[in-house]
Amino acid sequence: MATEQELSDFLKSVEKRAFKRSLYHVRNEEAALDIVQDSMLKLAEHYGDKPPAELPMLFQRILSNCTLDWFRRQKTRNALFSSMSDFEGNDEDGAEFNLLETYSGPDGDEAAQSAETLTQRAQTLQGIEAEIQGLPARQREAFLMRYWEEMDVAETAAAMGCTEGSVKTHCFRAIQTLSKALKARGITL
Known part of the structure; x- marks a missing residue:
């Protein structure tokens, strides 16, 4: 308890x-x-x-x-x-958050790194963030649980209410989509 x-x-x-x-x-x-x-x-x-x-x-x-x-x-x-002309639903204001706050470099001391390195890292993380937001909902959910929350396949399947095979498929497709999109942006990891 x-x-x-x-x-x-x-x-x-x-x-x-x-x-x-x-x-x-x-x-x-x-x-x-x-x-x-x-x-x-x-x-x-x-x-x-x-x-x-x-x-x-x-x-x-x-x-x-x-x-x-x-x-x-x-x-x-x-x-x-939907029929009311003055109602626009959820007009998103472009809510953003910075993945840099959760990223720590290998030495953990970002202050000592060059501005160019930090700028490149910020651009890379913004590209990744944009591509994750563009994933289909189930792929995004599986990807975030597996790689953000670091849950295993069985835990992710239980949380999503689907089979382990579905989780693997969603993650595989998400990784393929992200890889292609980031490569098109010139981002290599």
């Missing part, structure tokens, strides 16, 4: 990654914050008594479901208000 402190520590450890993952999906900062907050509340309310080892899988599943619920609400809302 997770103690209150263990649950709190777990939520603190996943909040930034969960926000970025949600932001990749919904492309709206406020909505991403709401989704993460709802996910955390549901985990605490319904599963706070579970063992700490089970929390990561439960949270990933809850986060995925909250994201899907958000899209369903948006679809319903847009269908209801």
Whole structure:
């Protein structure tokens, strides 16, 4: 059984990654914050008594479901208000976040690196970020869980509610698409 402190520590450890993952999906900062907050509340309310080892899988599943619920609400809302001329739906403001804050160079001392190196790294990461956002939703979700959240295939399949084979296929296609797109941009990793 997770103690209150263990649950709190777990939520603190996943909040930034969960926000970025949600932001990749919904492309709206406020909505991403709401989704993460709802996910955390549901985990605490319904599963706070579970063992700490089970929390990561439960949270990933809850986060995925909250994201899907958000899209369903948006679809319903847009269908209801589509005839209103003054309603424009979700006009995204180009919500961005900087992957550099999560990237640390091999020596961890970015201040000592040249401005040119930092600029090249920033451009590379912006290119990668743009291409990840362009992936189909299921590919993006599988890719982020596997390579961002570092979940294994079985955990990803359980969180996404699909088979392990589907996860492998989604990841393979995402990697192929990203590789081609980045190569076209002149980015080599």
